[in-house]
Amino acid sequence: MTLTINYRYRLHPDPIQEQTMLHWLEISRKVYNYALREIKDWVNARKCSLNYCSLSKEYIIPANKSFPTYYNQQNALPLAKKAFPELREVPSQVLQTTIRRLHDGWNYFQQRGYGFPRFKKFGQMKSMLFPQFKTNPITGWQISLPKIGIIPINLHRPIPEGFVVKQARVLRKADRWFVVLTLQSEVSRPEAQPHGEAIGIDLGLEKFLTTSDREFIARPRFLTSLYRELELLQRKYGRTKKGSKNQEKVRLQVARFHNHIANVRKDWQFKLANHLCSKEGIGMVFVEDLNLKAMSRGILRKHTLDAAFGQFLNVLEWVAKKHQIYFSRVNPDGTSQTCPKCGTHTGKKELSERRHRCSECGYETDRDHAASEVIRLRGLEKLSTQGLWGIENAYAVGLPGTEATQSRSEAKPRREKN
Incomplete structure (x- = not known):
């Protein structure tokens, strides 16, 4: 390999x-x-109109x-x-x-x-x-x-x-x-296998990250906090004469400033990823498989691109492999509309509604924390459907969706052929 x-x-x-x-x-x-x-x-x-030839151009x-x-x-x-x-x-x-x-x-x-x-x-x-x-x-x-x-x-x-x-x-x-x-x-580098405890991670704009073990990480505004300074530099660049040495000088200042913002963002994301993967007992990390392209085209596209969720997920996956932690992405549909305790569909929530309240079981918690718990449960259920039963870990028995499956310890011994 x-x-x-x-x-x-x-x-x-x-x-x-x-x-x-x-x-x-x-x-x-x-x-x-x-x-x-x-x-x-x-x-x-190789392409032309069906009923006439172009009068402005010809490709011989x-x-x-x-x-x-x-x-x-x-x-x-x-x-x-x-x-x-x-x-x-x-x-x-x-x-x-x-x-x-x-x-x-x-x-x-x-x-x-x-x-x-x-x-x-x-x-x-x-x-x-x-x-x-x-x-x-x-x-x-x-x-x-x-x-x-x-x-x-x-x-x-x-x-x-x-x-x-x-x-x-x-x-x-x-x-x-x-x-x-x-x-x-x-060299031979073994792939990380499911083991230890699992955490689910929910990403958002109000809080950058929420984990299933109740850790809330605020979202730093890398670009928006420095946007005024960047705006002044770009305005200065617009006043310079095209092709002049002064224009090239200001252009380099704008480029350096953009690189500074990108370096600060990436450094923070690496530190956060190492913090999450260095927790004691953590062996599995589950995140949402987000449609990042659609998120970057909404009304909050400026803040979404500033948060750089796609870059963070790639960094987190790389750091997880480095720490030999199992990393997987799960279906993101309805994570904020499902109760993690009873699995009831609670209905669509407005963005202003930041609390999860289940009318069936009465479970109440932060909306993002409930979503992270659902992500964790979906990740564990995904492991059970992939047939990863031969791996000994804390969740080898009792995974969601295994109630109808006969336990290995209760399985009847196979009859030996005479």
Whole structure:
């Protein structure tokens, strides 16, 4: 079994190396746009109106010409280097991965039916990939990249023993450079199995997180608390002259501010995830399988995107695997309309109604806490339906939905054949 992890480090290139990488990104952008132009021309040449021809444009492409696939465009790079000598300045594999990146987006567009790849404007190409290395590029506090040379790297955490650097992606955020190293090792890492106690987690905007063991976490407003300062920076950027040095200076200030907000948010989410997974006796974590795309389009989309529920769930899943804790997502429908004690459907609640009151059993608690208890019960029921009975844990007997199933201890012994 191959284990793959990604580590990100800060790069400190000198001015010459920085200008070289910026030049490579611009060449990669042109290659990306040229390849996309070939795809769009081929597509437009295969569609027309039924009763008339267009008077404004014409695509003179032979009908027998095949679609410009990844391999066709990759094989055309050697000929393109003869016509455009500047392509020789960039490592060939970097240009190949740029075309691969375009076709990954094209394949994704065909699968979901929308999201046609777009042309990239100046400065929108932010990263380039070095897909393989003959030897280990890390030497002490330096990394060696093809045609660039040795660049100082902030190796704030060492590469784990037994892992090999397979590829490196150099990316630029604002005025800072980073490298994402993909590390691989032939190790066997067992999947986390259900064990210990279980907690259910309900996410929301009034309280960011509520657990089934009555822990309430307030929602920090990362963007909205700093929105006034960001608004002033953007207004300052709008007053600058287009293409001036002052505009570039203010643009970097806005980009740095956005990166600061994103870093603060992600740091807080990692700390919260480690806090939840470090609780004594916790072996299972259940969350809602939310429709995050629909949530980000509602009237509270600004606050929903600021909370970054999707990013937090991914962080929580990664941290749970690191702590060998079983992580699972359950059906989110009706979690706030079901009583966790008797299972009665209590009906739809308005957002202003923050208490759960069951008319059948009289159970009363906080609305979000009741939802987290329902999530926990659905997670345990999901385990019982998946057939995870051979695993010894605190909930091996008595899971919801097992009343009609004969207990293992009461099962009759099988008759031996004579």
